[in-house]
Structures are given as structure tokens and as C-alpha cells.
Amino acid sequence: xxxxxxxxxxxxxxxxxxxxxxxxxxxxxxxxxxxxxxxxxxxxxxxxxxxxxxxxxxxxxxxxxxxxxxxxxxxxxxxxxxxxxxxxxxxxxxxxxxxxxxxxxxxx
Amino acid sequence: xxxxxxxxxxxxxxxxxxxxxxxxxxxxxxxxxxxxxxxxxxxxxxxxxxxxxxxxxxxxxxxxxxxxxxxxxxxxxxxxxxxxxxxxxxxxxxxxxxxxxxxxxxxxxxxxxxxxxxxxxxxxxxxxxxxxxxxxxxxxxxxxxxxxxxxxxxxxxxxxxxxxxxxxxxxxxxxxxxxxxxxxxxxxxxxxxxxxxxxxxxxxxx
Numbered sequence: 001x002x003x004x005x006x007x008x009x010x011x012x013x014x015x016x017x018x019x020x021x022x023x024x025x026x027x028x029x030x031x032x033x034x035x036x037x038x039x040x041x042x043x044x045x046x047x048x049x050x051x052x053x054x055x056x057x058x059x060x061x062x063x064x065x066x067x068x069x070x071x072x073x074x075x076x077x078x079x080x081x082x083x084x085x086x087x088x089x090x091x092x093x094x095x096x097x098x099x100x101x102x103x104x105x106x107x108x
Numbered sequence: 109x110x111x112x113x114x115x116x117x118x119x120x121x122x123x124x125x126x127x128x129x130x131x132x133x134x135x136x137x138x139x140x141x142x143x144x145x146x147x148x149x150x151x152x153x154x155x156x157x158x159x160x161x162x163x164x165x166x167x168x169x170x171x172x173x174x175x176x177x178x179x180x181x182x183x184x185x186x187x188x189x190x191x192x193x194x195x196x197x198x199x200x201x202x203x204x205x206x207x208x209x210x211x212x213x214x215x216x217x218x219x220x221x222x223x224x225x226x227x228x229x230x231x232x233x234x235x236x237x238x239x240x241x242x243x244x245x246x247x248x249x250x251x252x253x254x255x256x257x258x259x260x261x262x263x264x265x266x267x268x269x270x271x272x273x274x275x276x277x278x279x280x281x282x283x284x285x286x287x288x289x290x291x292x293x294x295x296x297x298x299x300x301x302x303x304x305x306x307x308x309x310x311x312x313x314x
Contacts, residue, residue, distance in 0.1 A: 006118035011142075013123075021123035021153035027160045028151070028275055028305060030187045035115050 008034045012081030022084040036081035040074040042067050112148060119185050119307075120146060124154040124299065143280075143299060149181045149309045151275075152299045163272030164190035164250075168264050168294065169238035171195070174279020174311035176241055181309040182277040183245035191249040192271055193238035196263045197231035198256045199224045228253055261297035268304055275305040 008029055012018045022036070044063040112120050122142060143150055165188045169175045182191055200223045235251035242249035257263045268276045281292040299306045 007115045008119050008121055009112045009115060009117035010121040011123070015123065017123040017155050020155055021121060024153045024160065024305060025121040025151060028186055028188075029119070029121075030185060032118065035117070 006032065008032050010034055010036045010081065012036050012038055012078065012084075014038070014077045014080070018081070019084050022081055034082075036078050038074045038078040038081065040070050043070075112146075117148060119149045119151055119181075121151045121153065124152050143296075143308055146308075147310055149185060149307055151185075151305055151307045153305045154303055160274045161272040163274065164188065164192045166192050166194055166264060166268040166271060166273040166276045167238065167242070167249075168260075168276065168278040169193045169195050169235060170279075171234040171237065172279060172281065172311075174281055174309060175238060177311050178277045178279045178307075178309040179238055179241045179247070180245055181307060183242065183247050185307065186275065186277075188274055189246070189248055191242050191247045192252050192267070192273070193235050193242055193249050194252045194254055194264060194267055195231040195235040195238070196254050196256050196260045197227050199227065228255070259297065260294045261301065264294070265298065265302050265304070268302075273304065275307055276302060277307040277309065280308050280310045 008025065010022055010025060012022060025034075044060065044067050047060065047063055120142065143152070165182055165186055167178055167182050169179065179191075179193070200220050231253035232251065235253050239249045239251045252267070254263055254267055257266060264276055264278070267273075276298060278295045278298060279292070280295050295306070295308050299308065
């Protein structure tokens with residue numbers, strides 16, 4: 001009576017432990033679609049939560065450029081994570097999720 | 109968790125340690141935070157062997173509110189179709205039984221034996237209740253009432269290893285948990301210490 005084929009959300013940060021977790025989950029879970037998520041910090045988002053009085057347009061533009069670079073990196077890592085789930089046909093879709101947290105922190 | 113909500117994920121999968129985790133920490137801060145706040149099942153995968161054991165999945169079943177959800181999640185989410193429904197019971201001596209002043213040793217011993225027998229019978233009944241739920245959910249399950257060795261999580265872990273289980277499924281909060289905590293002591297200890305993947309299921313999941 002296996003009726004649940006809803007999505008599995010898999011967190012991936014590019015580490016070897018996370019890669020092993022994806023491979024292991026592919027063997028443990030019943031067939032289902034998977035979304036691989038890599039969470040990254042948006043610098044522009046963080047700046048929104050700081051005192052904006054001293055920020056120049058140049059700094060905002062630089063933050064936007066860095067964000068774009070980070071986004072491309074995040075997409076690459078998430079796609080790499082999706083490639084690690086080869087066991088089930090459905091475990092191949094990747095998605096990047098942006099966390100616009102107000103404080104800096106480790107990427108995950 | 110926002111991403112999980114966005115896709116209405118049936119389960120979230122996380123490694124027990126991420127890049128941001130301190131080298132010495134057993135469970136990454138992200139994993140720990142997710143477990144304490146998730147409103148859906150979370151599969152925590154420790155660094156483990158590339159070969160998945162072929163035995164039955166071990167479901168910890170203590171009869172608490174989260175127990176039926178744990179059985180349901182095991183049936184719906186995992187590929188393995190065989191399960192051991194494990195209820196851990198604690199003999200009276202471990203609860204803190206002591207000699208009774210003025211009573212004969214023989215009388216006390218007999219009373220304790222009867223009490224232990226009653227506790228074990230109750231655990232067997234609880235495990236069989238879990239088996240009925242598991243069978244209804246499509247699992248081929250058998251009941252096991254296990255006398256506690258050191259702690260509940262150790263007992264479950266040892267049993268899972270003995271059965272060659274590929275994973276352990278537990279409710280996020282069992283009977284022994286403080287009502288205000290989201291993650292019970294048994295589920296928390298398992299995800300911190302077990303070498304097997306742990307599926308933690310909140311009572312409102314499934």
C-alpha cells in the first residue's frame with residue numbers, strides 16, 4: 001500500500017558527507033522525485049538589514065555582482081548534488097534556494 | 109524548511125554534518141536546527157558505508173502519539189518492506205527497585221518478577237499494536253519487546269545492528285520526553301550517535 005510519491009527535499013552543501021547522504025537516500029527511499037537544495041547567503045539581502053546610510057551605489061552594485069557570482073556557484077553545486085542521485089529515475093531535479101539572512105554565516 | 113514547504117516535501121534528507129559544522133561536533137548546527145523545528149519527517153544520514161544493509165527497518169514503537177506516525181512514515185517513505193516493530197521495556201530493578209525493609213527477600217523477589225513480567229507483557233502488547241498498524245500500512249512486520257540494556261537509544265541501535273537494519277525510524281518525541289521539547293531524548297541521542305540513518309517523524313506528520 002505504497003501511495004506516497006511526494007517529493008524528497010535533499011540538502012546539499014558540496015561536502016563529501018552530503019554527497020554520501022544523497023547516495024544513501026537514493027537507496028533507502030521509495031521511488032520519488034527529489035529536489036536538491038543548496039542554501040546560500042545573499043550579500044545584498046544582508047545589506048538590506050544593515051544601516052544603509054553609509055552604503056554607496058557602488059557598494060550595492062558590487063554586492064549584486066557578488067550575489068550573481070554566488071548564485072551561479074550555488075546552481076553548479078545543486079546540479080552536482082542532483083547528479084549524485086542516480087539510483088531512482090526521479091531523483092535528478094535540482095533547485096537552488098537563496099536564503100537572504102540578515103547575518104553572515106557559513107554556507108550551507 | 110521554507111524550501112520544503114514550497115515543494116510540500118514528504119521528507120527532508122540531511123547529512124549529519126555539513127561544511128559549516130565544527131570538526132568536533134557530532135551533529136551539524138543546520139541538522140540540529142532542522143530536527144528541532146521540522147514539521148515533517150527528516151532523514152538524517154551519517155557518514156556510513158556505501159552498501160546498504162538488507163535487513164528489516166527497525167521502528168521504535170513506544171505507544172506514544174508519534175509512534176503511529178513513525179510506522180506510517182516507514183511504510184510510505186522507505187523502499188524496504190520488512191520491519192521490526194521494537195518496544196523497549198525497562199525492568200523494575202532498573203527503575204530503581206530496592207529492598208523493602210522488613211519483607212523477606214523471597215517475597216520481594218517474587219513481587220519484582222511478577223512486576224517485570226507484567227511490564228514485559230505490556231511491551232509485547234504495544235509492539236503487537238504497532239505490527240497491526242504496520243501491516244495495515246503495507247509492511248511485513250514482526251513485533252519485538254526488548255529489555256533495555258543501557259539506554260533506550262542504545263538498545264534500539266544494538267537491535268538494529270543485530271537485525272542488519274538499513275535504518276531506524278523513531279517518533280520525534282516518545283513517552284519519556286518533556287512536553288515542551290520537540291525532539292525527545294531517544295531520537296536526539298540516536299541522530300547524534302548512531303552509525304545508521306535515522307528517520308525522525310513528528311507526531312503530526314503522515
